[in-house]
Amino acid sequence: MTKKYTVLPAFLLSAFIASATPLASPDGKLAIEPGLDSAGHPTYSVSFNGLPVVSSGILGLKADEADFTSFAEIKEGAVVAEDNTWKPVWGEFETIRDNYTEMPVEYTTSDGRKITVRFRAYNDGVAFRYEIPEQQKVNYLTLRDEATTFPLAEDLSVFAIPGDYDTDERLYVESPVSQLGKRMRVRRHTESSGIPGVSVQTPLMAKSTKNKLYVNIHEAALVGYPAMALEVDTANIVFKAHLTPDRNGVRGYLQAPFHTPWRTLIISDDARDILASQLILNLNEPCAIENTDWIKPMKFVGVWWEMFVGRSRTWAYSNKYNAKPGITDYSSLESNGRHPANTENVKKYIDFAAENGIDGVLVEGWNEGWEDWAGWRKNRQFIFDKAYPDFDVEALRDYAAEKGVKLIMHHETAANAADYERQLDRAFQFMVDNNYPAVKTGYVGHIIPRSEYHSSQWMVDHYLHVAQRAADYKIMVDSHEAVRPTGLCRTWPNWIAQESARGGEFESMGGNPPEHTCLLPFTRLKGGPMDYTPGLFQADLSYYGEGKNGGGKTTLARQLALYVTMASPLQMACDLPENYNRFPDAFQFIRDVPLDWSDSRWLEAEPGDYITVARREKNGNDWYIGGVTDENARIAMLDFSFLEPGKKYTATIYEDGADADFRSNQQSYNIRKIKVNSKTKLKQKVAPGGGFAIQIKAADDLAGL
């Protein structure tokens, strides 16, 4: 059924508001409704169980060539309903249900230009995107603004990091929207961030303090468009889309036919549903890779943490401060002797991985260029197919193969994406030639091309290009400092993980407060898996001497929980092998924990406070539970009803010791075994900043052990 509204004088526009059709979710609880505001701008409103969530958010795009913010004609398209399931290559579920209603609304300007807003309502959220159809009057658009706003119906509490064109590696502030201007630093325009005033990044998690309401705002399928931050109008509780510009002030260079990413709102009255939501993945395109056999989740160790704990360790081979990759003869330089990426040391990691069933070893600092760091100023910082003299690529390739371990390559670009693209085919061929199935990319510094930011359109295109080209070479990508993910790993499952948030490395730089990992699953992880690098057993860095104080804000048991609460097909065991050897019983959990899941059940969750999740391994019957809390001790309430009724299981619980505390007694932990079944209810103590991890095996599966 198509309704058509011809909007002539402004006073008649209100007719549309009166008669517009709300699009209801399949279960009828959520609705998104197109409308018009008093100024004649198209709007949308969102309600949940009849409760308003977004009230008259503005819709529209502005380009040099066309203004898509006010219209003369509005035409609703037919509502369609879809209900499918699909199987991800890896993930939290073996099958994912994609169930929604959809309605396109076509808006026509007074001079005949058309734009469609496609609305979708899922049971777990709503989404919309702009589509510019092929038409005679629109071809290129030099995008200046996206008018989209999210006016909240209530002054929700948000968990926010500041809007930034270049980084997401920040700690979250919890604040009512109205107070964000006081709680967050108000920023002036700076070279690296660029968003003046109060702004926040997405995924943005919000909750009501009055109603049972949780809202997550983000975007899905960011392709060919800049990443969105949100400007905050604290007086009116309105977020407005703020697209990352290039340094010439252009937000995007578009050509019709075109569609933007989806703007997403995951909504529920239960925080666990926010975590369970697969809405972002559902809004992405199906897998674009035909044969995905070569995409395999990986657990890995690496030399990286040595550089954080030992102040005398360096990525660089030599102390030659002005060595130039590809020009300097590195073989003539003296090694500084403080360079973990050397053949002998890497062999130790390979040995450790082989002995412990760890799939891979990542080595940073293996290639020419680390002697100085001058991002932005160097047109060539690194070469990606030339190893330092003390890193024997062929010997390590053969040694790793012999031990059944894979090496993971590191491509730090120093944010010189231009030079990385220049070298990309050769770099990937070098990886293939030397048997590397995965690469960790890095973009530390200011972007080259110097017209770009980390989140501008050209760079968004770049990261995807790297993933796509990597797929040509059957290489998996773990991108660090790249734009925050938006579910593209569904389409390109070789883009196996990203950083794009403040990760475990910060445990060596002031630490991550325990609430941080009670938030990431609600925020950053909605876009896709994170290479957080858990597994820190020796969090107190004063252990190493060398003037390092304090360090990680975590108990040891909590680190085990993160493998389950922060599910990722790529998980590091970040600590030094000698630390794992000091705690072999605890390390057993890291050896055992799967990276791929057939089912996930969130038992408890409250953003910033606690998360408890149970997951069943892919292709197996074992369940794993991870639980984390914030700085407060608590009792987790575990209901084992997810287990198969009537079946007997043994649970191995890795828990905080009775006296454990993330501030003072991190390494106090306890391991115990109990019998459980689907009727079991367990009260599990969690220390301040602590956590627990449980492995659950069916009794018959244990018979053979």
Added chain:
Amino acid sequence: MTKKYTVLPAFLLSAFIASATPLASPDGKLAIEPGLDSAGHPTYSVSFNGLPVVSSGILGLKADEADFTSFAEIKEGAVVAEDNTWKPVWGEFETIRDNYTEMPVEYTTSDGRKITVRFRAYNDGVAFRYEIPEQQKVNYLTLRDEATTFPLAEDLSVFAIPGDYDTDERLYVESPVSQLGKRMRVRRHTESSGIPGVSVQTPLMAKSTKNKLYVNIHEAALVGYPAMALEVDTANIVFKAHLTPDRNGVRGYLQAPFHTPWRTLIISDDARDILASQLILNLNEPCAIENTDWIKPMKFVGVWWEMFVGRSRTWAYSNKYNAKPGITDYSSLESNGRHPANTENVKKYIDFAAENGIDGVLVEGWNEGWEDWAGWRKNRQFIFDKAYPDFDVEALRDYAAEKGVKLIMHHETAANAADYERQLDRAFQFMVDNNYPAVKTGYVGHIIPRSEYHSSQWMVDHYLHVAQRAADYKIMVDSHEAVRPTGLCRTWPNWIAQESARGGEFESMGGNPPEHTCLLPFTRLKGGPMDYTPGLFQADLSYYGEGKNGGGKTTLARQLALYVTMASPLQMACDLPENYNRFPDAFQFIRDVPLDWSDSRWLEAEPGDYITVARREKNGNDWYIGGVTDENARIAMLDFSFLEPGKKYTATIYEDGADADFRSNQQSYNIRKIKVNSKTKLKQKVAPGGGFAIQIKAADDLAGL
């Protein structure tokens, strides 16, 4: 001998001026002399036969990190003399003499930072460059300005095109320096050009109206640095280096040790010496390619001129205005039927080339992406390994091979250098797979990366990168719309030609006044060979109907002369085969003329007025003479004393007809044969805008014919 001057109070600096050593050329005629100006800035002066040419030009660089414009200490290094010869892979001479004196002068700032200016004096000119040695206090430099000035001792007449960050495709203005502000358009800052005020490009040709003096200002070996234009102080007759910035205002990102390109002044009292000078090549590094067997001069025809003369011909395959390369299914599109780059048509060119001993066929418009033209706005304009449906790459590969003809590929980038680099390895592999030995690259439009201009540092780096990577694939490069050349073809002889000036294509767009090709050898060609595309037999485009009027400002005989006056190892015969078939006797010269020379003798030359040059073919004894004039008829005086004494020769003269005129009677020509020997002196008539070409064969070589 090392002299050291410690410069303490400013009044003592004058001591340096008094005692500085002028560096004299080997023949003693030219001298370049370091000094200091009254403000304490280092200077240089140039004299020729005792006549001042440059008086106290300022030297220096300014970077954010260091100011290299005033110094506390100056130290002259020892003078060295060099006299070598080397053999270019191709060129105007079989061997080139590299004979100079050299003196480094080290300048130290009051805070201990060092910069060296290396001066050279050749018999045909002087040069200097800045060298920043490795030192503790200088590593990175964010370059803001090069202080270099060229204050002329006299108000010379210059032949100038306006300074521009993006293009050299302009007509020359002849003017005293003092009048440039009136004779040239004074420019405001615009997006595409950027140089406000009066400015000029190099190579800049200047001559004295009072003395016998000719000066050419340019640069040599432009690597890792932006191209230089010259700001003009018309009141004081001073040129100042104006380095192309990026769009962030930075001129260059440098790291010590580093040296700038050479700043060059070719100087003589005889204009012919300016043409004969190999100073720019001598200042470049030796050939960097070990095996150069695959680098072969090429004569070619192509479909290109069809697009200029036939208003209904297009580069594009279809009329689908918004087709997207790599996305649109072009095989589903209807051909517009006006697309010369189709299999059948290209076969005709291959046939013509095979029948006439022409080496290659260039085809523009063969690949996806020509349907629209939206440089700057498209992150992908072209794909370089995907042909249009009507261009059968494999069939043409085989057909060309069968006929012994090479195909030349076209890579128009729409100035999207970033995307070209992304595709480069694959594009070159595609060429190798399909037997293309050469590529014409194009950079029409605004540059992407959007931080760059055609002449900014990043792009300078890009063009060289393309040439270097092409060498890996044994591919020759002919770059159009690239930065003006600076002799890098010595180091990378596969960079066989460039456009970088207003070429023959403009004969279809208002025409090139005859003086233009009497200037290019004095200007543009000093940097390296040009793909000018001579050979226009049907210059009057009204011949084609279709509303085309006028056209080329040339006689037919002049077009033949250009193959000799504008020597290049890559020469097009630009006209349509059917036009060559109309004038087969004249076309014989194009069939015969070599592209590579063992010797060159300029018989007559005056910038903008006339040029006559005789060249001996490489590996043979035939001589060829080309002569061109401006809009005035003249009598060329040919002295054949370059011929081997006592030997008899037959000269075939292709000359303007008695009534020929570039305005009214272009196709009037005459071919005659005469006997010549080393004592012959010939008065050769040249029509207004005309020219002549002569093939000279030794009588014994003709015996067998």
